[in-house]
Amino acid sequence: MAAQHIFDFSLESDISDWNVVDDVVMGGRSDGPFQLSPEGHGEFRGTVSLENNGGFSSVRYSFAPMATEGNTHIRIRLKGDGKSYQFRIRHSTGISYSYNHSFDTAMVWEDIVLPLKEFYPTYRGRNLDLPNFEHEHIEEIAFLISNKKPEKFKLLIDFIRLE
Template sequence: MLSDTIFDFNKTSNTDHWNVVDDAVMGGKSSGLFYLDTAGKGVFEGHVSLENNGGFSTVKYSFDAISTKGFSKISFKVKGDGKAYQFRIKRKSTDKYAYINYFNSTKDWETFELTLSEMYPTFKGRKLDMPNYDQDSIEEVAFLIANKKAEDFKLEIDSIVLS
């Protein structure tokens, strides 16, 4: 089966292009952190706060364009905390909107597989009147938590792959 690895974490992974963006950009008080743990997994953890109309934390990875031609799915192996997360992709990292879908994490390592054509465009939490993902490349992937409640979170990431 044809596949293309977007990111595969290990003990020597360079995480310089992984960045956390919290609701602090709009005055909120959420705080996310991203780091490589001793096992070589990416860890996105922190606290979502609803103070000052906040309520989200995201970690995003930007990279040179990867072609999605010939691929229909994107999969990622994660271990969570039982909470719902959003997985996001952008055709261009400078796009204001993202194509998204949701998954419910578990406390076990699990591989989620999302169909690219089922990912739908959103901007600031609102679904846009545009077609679902039908592009030929991506430059950014992200994980976001925004469950409309104050909560601690932790998501461990092993790999992200096109297939």
């Protein structure tokens, strides 16, 4: 099956459906706004704080269900800051848990390839006793940073594809 574009960023991209969820939802002080960079990339940057039991920042994007049949992985073209992140997927926005895959970044543009079968289920940072991802579609993606330390971060995203 041909690659399916989940999101391609450009100067004309409408990012109004991308939603930031920081630890402020539980009293924390992290801040990770999401915007378009001057070059037209998705830019997720900010500060993770451990104050008030915080420690994470994330940005989510929900979309119409996209079939996974014939696809084996997600490819993300990005430029990181040398830090570790999680990429999360959900097969339904109606469930409370997500399937996660961690990845490390370099300070250069690179393609991160994440096999679908390696995404494991978690809820609020705890692994669940469920099989790894094996669903027929996805309808939400997210980037999350939560390295158990206060830090500044910056992630530039060019595209996200299901391949």
